[in-house]
Amino acid sequence: MRTRRTCVARAAVLAVALAGSGLLTAPAAFPQSGDGTVTVRVIRAVDASGAWTPALEPGLAGVKVTLTGGDRVHVEGTTAADGTVTLTPPPSREHSGKYRVRVVNPKPGVLFPAFASRQGLDGAPNQLSSNEEFVDLSDGRNISYTTGLWSPGDYCQKNAPLVTTCQNTTWGGGAQRTLVSFPYGARGQDGVDVNVTNIATDAQTGTLYGIAWDKADRRVFSSAAAKRTTDYGPGGSGGIYVTDLAQKRTTLFTTVPDAGSTAHGPGTDDAFLAVPGKESLGGLKVTDDGRDLFVVNLNDRQLYRYDATAATVSAPKAVYPVPDPGCPSAGDWRPFGLGLQDGTGYLGGVCSGESTGKVSDLRAIVLPFDLATGAFRQAVLDQPLDYPRQSTVGSGPCDGAGWFPWTNTYPTTQNGQTCSGYRAQPEPELGEVGFETDGTMLLSFRDRLADRATGQAAAGAAVGEVLSGGDLNKACPANGTFVMDTNNGCGLSPRGTRFFDTSRFGFHHNADYAGMALSKVETTIGTSGYDPDNTAFGYGTSFLQRADGRPDPKPGLRLNPADVPAPFGKGASMGDLEVLCDQAPLQIGNRVWYDPERTGIQKPGQRPAAGVTVRLYDGSGKLVGTERTTARGEYYFDDSNVDGGLKPHTRYTIRLDNPSDYAEGGPLYRWVPTRHDVGDDPFINSKGIAPPGGRYPERVLTTGGPGENDHTLDFGFRHCGCGH
Incomplete structure (x- = not known):
């Protein structure tokens, strides 16, 4: 039988051995050289x-980063505009040089x-560290590394498919295509x-504008559009359609009530002249x-x-009145476009100027x-549209140089001159709202006049007479709101300067249809418009x-045959443009470490457990993934090392159950699971639980939604004590 004196002696020997191995950190008995600094870059990953x-x-500004030392050092800093912050520990007589660095998520549940x-x-600065990192700054050592946060909604695969709408001059339905798809990289x-x-x-489907994925x-969801000389589909003015891509089948999803009752007429469809932008969707x-579908009833x-999960629906889940932002007349407020970013919806519209002209x-x-x-909530952008704007036509009495108030008539004069030949008089509709990764806003405008003009197939129509005058603009944060590039925002001047060059065919400016495809893993942004390959009437x-707004050196993709003009000439022959991004993948895991203090809490200076086998089992107990911890004690499971991929909202078990790891010579020899779930900080406590009668620690978990990464699955080990 061991005596108490023997156990105490052995414990003392063990403490000396652990201190020599670096597993225990003793306070310095005399001043050491000063510690260095740590520079952390926090980026928004995509x-x-x-x-x-x-x-x-880009770097994320305004993110709090903390540095904590074993001697109760706590330093905080906030990332600058480029996403970096440098933290310097204060002078201390008892510092160890070992610190924990943490990035504090500014939007939990939105960013992950x-x-x-x-x-x-070890791969700094271009390989991403986790948000919780341990550094050694002793002897003046300076360390720099990069870590990241992301919104799962930002994720997209490279060269994802695009879907757009083709608008035709057809009546009563036909075989002409209304929805098409092609790879992001398709050109020619x-x-x-x-x-x-x-x-x-x-x-x-009839004529479409909106697309949602x-x-x-x-x-794919698509929605009806009011457009002169082209008819609605089976759902009428309120029709929303759904396409099952796997089955290649399109059906009516629902009919939005009270979307307008004006009927199309024969020939040039004159009765429909004032309808676009005021009826339909x-x-x-x-x-x-994937739970909710939002649509604007014009x-x-x-x-x-x-309910976006249903095959069909008969009624909306809810209807929300859109507040008037204070246009000169209530009838001037024309909501139209939508956007989503970081769990918030955005609705875009215009004060049309119709009541005052x-x-x-x-x-x-x-x-x-x-x-x-x-x-x-209160508007985040409220900007005048009277800035100088280039000519859409390029020359002539009605060249469309500017935005013009909405009207119910067809323009015959402009600025006191009688129109002849080509004409443009762009009437703004804010078709879509988007956000760049750096937080700047994208505004995609459609020209309402292009939908009030006749198509080339209409009897008595003037072929290709109207030029569409849409645009793509950028707006940048300033004093709590956003200021458009054309209003001296984003550092641009003089007034009227645009970030994006939306010219086509050399001299036709403002050639966009408001379709906007932003894939945040691509260096370009796609737009729908005319003359995409610098050929007329395409x-x-x-x-x-995206970096400088200039046209991509490669020509775009022309959808109409080279010998067949667009159905609406240089007017709008397309609607929305959508990127079909996959769901964001998942990653779980983080760190295995030695906890000689037996607290169950990771502390600076504690040693990582390298070479430990970590296994992942699915809900049926099948082994689906195996990892070995790195020199820094880290492990991760994701689609790259999990059979069938790591699935969201799915039950898994992580086990550290390799017997050789616990045998003599193994990394966990004479180590057992430390205390689990200690305290209220999941980022630094141990998650390993040894089941009753079991030797190996495990953790049962259910993954979050797509992209909701979890890096808190840490496993700590304490020494097994005197009896071993």
Whole structure:
């Protein structure tokens, strides 16, 4: 039988041995040389590579970062505009040089840890560390590394499919295509350089504008559009359609009530001249979780919410009145486009200037709204649209140099001159709202006059007479709101200067249709418009550089045959443009460490457990993934090392159950699980639980939603004590 004196003696010997191995850190008995600094860069990640791509992943400003030392040192800092912050520990007589660094998530539940690299700190600065890192700054050592946060809604795969609407001059339904798909990288001529996939026909949908992608069940929603000399589909003015891409089947999803009753007429459809922008449907969006579909009813100017998980629905879940932002007349407020970012909805519209006829009364408005309640907040953008604007036509008496108030008539004069030949008189509709990764806002404008003009197939129509005058603008934060580039925002001047060059065919400016495809893993942004490949009377997609707004050197994709003019000439022959991004992948894991103090809490200076086998089991007990901890004690599970991929909302068990790890010579020899779930800080406590009668620690968990990475699954080990 061991005596108490023997145990005490052995414990003393063990303490000396552990101190010599670095597992215990003794306070310094005399002043040491000063510690160095740690510089942390926090970026907003957009992919699952675990590597930093500076051109696509900007620094996050205003993020708190803390440095904590074993001698109760606590230093805080906030990242600057470039996402970096440098922390310097204070002078101390008892410092160890070992510190914990933490990035404090500013938006929990909206932002999540970015994918971490297996290299972590050892791969700095281009390989991403986790948000919780341990550094050694002793002897003046300076360390720099990069870590990241991400919003799962930002994720997209490279060269994702695009879907757009083709608007035709057809009546009563037909075989002409209304929805098409092609890869993001497709360029050239449909049928010559690339084969575009036809998804739906005019008989199935009629004329469309809005597109929304439900990445959860991989269905495409599309919505009716009011456009002269082209008819609605089976759902009429309020029709929303859904396309199952796997089954290649398009059906009516629902009919939005009270969307307008004006009927199309024969020939030039004169009775429909004033209808576009005032009846039928505008923007369409599905939330990132795939639960809700939002659509703007242009006729009653309300926001409708539908169950996006259903095959069909008969009524909305909710209807939200859109507040008037204070236009000169109530009838001037024209909501249209939608956007989603970081769990918030955005509705865009214009004060049309129709009641006064004054350009000075034209304004662009963006209202945020709560996705759960539909409650609108104060406008984050309220900008005049009377800035100088280039000529759309290029010359002539009615060249469309500017934005013009909405009218119900067809323009015959402009600025006191009689119109002749080509004419443009752009009437603004705010078709879509988006956000760049750096937080700047994107505004995609459609020209209402292009939808009030006749198509080339209409009897008595003037072929190709009207030029569409839409635009793509950027707005940048300033004093709590956003200021458009054309109003001296984003550091641009003089007034009227645009960030994006939306010119086509050399001299036609303002050639966008409001379709906007922003994939945050691409260096370009796609737009729908005319002359995409610098040939006359073509329509399709063009691409602009996100970094400087210049046209992509490669020509765009032309959708109409080279010998067949666009149905509406240089007017609008397309609607929305949507990127079909996959759901964000998942990553779980983090760190295994030695806890000689037996507290169950990770402390600076404690040694990582390298070479430990970590196994992942699915709900049936099947082994689906195996990892070994790195030199820094880290491990991660994701699609790269889990059979069938790591699935969201799924039950798994992590076990450290390799017998050789616990045998003599193994990394866990004479170590047992430490205390688990100690305290209220999940980032630094141990999660390993040894089941009753079991030797090996495990953790049962259910993963979060797509992209909701969890890097808190740490396992600590204490020495087994005197009896071993």
